[in-house]
Amino acid sequence: MIHFLNLKKLNQPFEAAFQKKMKQFLEGGWYILGNEVKQFETDFATYCGTKHCIGVGNGLDALVLIFKAYIHLGKLQKGDEVIVPANTYIASILAILQADLVPVLVEPRLETFNINPEEIEAKISSKTKAILPVHLYGQLCEMKAINEIAKKHNLLVIEDAAQAHGSQFSENEKAGNLSHAATFSFYPGKNLGALGDAGAITTNDDALAAVLFSMRNYGSKVKYENEIIGVNSRLDELQAAFLNIKLKQLDSENEFRRSMAKRYLSKIKNEKILMPNWDLSQNHVFHLFVIRTSNRTDLQNYLKENGIETMIHYPIPPHKQKALANWNQLSFPITEKIHDEVLSIPLNSGLKASEIQHIITTLNNY
Numbered sequence: 001m002i003h004f005l006n007l008k009k010l011n012q013p014f015e016a017a018f019q020k021k022m023k024q025f026l027e028g029g030w031y032i033l034g035n036e037v038k039q040f041e042t043d044f045a046t047y048c049g050t051k052h053c054i055g056v057g058n059g060l061d062a063l064v065l066i067f068k069a070y071i072h073l074g075k076l077q078k079g080d081e082v083i084v085p086a087n088t089y090i091a092s093i094l095a096i097l098q099a100d101l102v103p104v105l106v107e108p109r110l111e112t113f114n115i116n117p118e119e120i121e122a123k124i125s126s127k128t129k130a131i132l133p134v135h136l137y138g139q140l141c142e143m144k145a146i147n148e149i150a151k152k153h154n155l156l157v158i159e160d161a162a163q164a165h166g167s168q169f170s171e172n173e174k175a176g177n178l179s180h181a182a183t184f185s186f187y188p189g190k191n192l193g194a195l196g197d198a199g200a201i202t203t204n205d206d207a208l209a210a211v212l213f214s215m216r217n218y219g220s221k222v223k224y225e226n227e228i229i230g231v232n233s234r235l236d237e238l239q240a241a242f243l244n245i246k247l248k249q250l251d252s253e254n255e256f257r258r259s260m261a262k263r264y265l266s267k268i269k270n271e272k273i274l275m276p277n278w279d280l281s282q283n284h285v286f287h288l289f290v291i292r293t294s295n296r297t298d299l300q301n302y303l304k305e306n307g308i309e310t311m312i313h314y315p316i317p318p319h320k321q322k323a324l325a326n327w328n329q330l331s332f333p334i335t336e337k338i339h340d341e342v343l344s345i346p347l348n349s350g351l352k353a354s355e356i357q358h359i360i361t362t363l364n365n366y
């Protein structure tokens with residue numbers, strides 16, 4: 001069976017370095033907010049081209065903390081509306097709700113799966129205060145158009161870059177530095193994945209960063225002095241140690257993924273399968289390689305019979321989830337079509353050349 005993702009295999013190349021680091025960690029005896037977190041924050045800020053990186057517990061907390069920090073700074077108020085793509089992973093929407101803000105769903109483009117800037121302005125009201133574009137599957141949103149709309153309407157822009165570490169338009173325009181503040185997840189399966197939960201925020205805003213450094217740590221900069229209402233959502237020291245090792249390989253990981261995506265795009269030819277759109281630039285890091293087909297169950301079963309495991313990202317759109325029952329009657333036809341048709345095929349650096357070839361041949365024979 002070709003597994004969709006074999007994390008053990010993916011992390012195998014790092015095992016010796018992890019073990020060496022683990023030994024140092026045990027000898028050092030410093031477990032929370034130590035040098036590894038500081039190192040990661042410095043290096044990831046440099047990597048993204050931002051002044052600040054704030055390490056936090058996970059990608060969801062990263063979003064919640066940004067919203068709460070903006071509320072603390074008076075730039076957002078409870079009840080303000082935030083524009084968000086309707087087909088995002090539910091975390092983006094939960095974060096808005098958890099900060100007592102109001103998500104306003106906007107349809108994506110069918111071609112890119114990313115929020116359609118042409119649909120945004122119609123959804124802006126006097127209560128709209130922010131846009132949360134999500135670089136879904138690793139491909140950057142149309143940030144120029146989004147930032148222009150935001151400027152015109154005086155809105156904050158926060159990138160959900162949970163799936164897009166290293167995606168870039170150019171050297172200086174990279175996921176994490178294309179908006180006022182951005183969030184990342186280092187959930188183990190991500191292109192930069194930890195060995196547990198982890199996340200980060202990047203920003204050039206000094207005031208926002210100062211609030212966030214405090215807010216993630218009980219609202220405290222000096223131990224037992226609490227300046228603001230904070231939470232416990234610190235990037236774990238051990239996870240930071242693993243991430244410091246893996247960050248050095250992120251560019252080559254992304255390059256490998258792009259070369260594999262190019263191979264799929266040029267070799268898979270089947271009129272029953274719609275391939276993802278990509279301009280071959282570095283604006284995509286292929287966290288996921290997502291195809292579309294009108295009879296997904298049939299294709300998924302066929303692939304399984306042929307030893308290929310696939311996944312669906314995601315089977316149910318947020319507005320149809322039980323947890324968001326108030327929205328279940330809403331209609332977002334493009335989002336619903338995407339959720340009915342998408343199928344993610346294996347793409348990661350753990351795959352052997354023969355496995356990649358088997359995936360291509362099997363899809364062509366469908």
Ligand SMILES: Cc1ncc(COP(=O)(O)O)c(C=O)c1O
Binds near residue numbers: 160
């Ligand atoms: C688009 C998006 N946003 C936010 C998150 C939340 O990240 P985490 O799982 O680290 O909380 C994810 C995680 O998978 C995601 O894909």
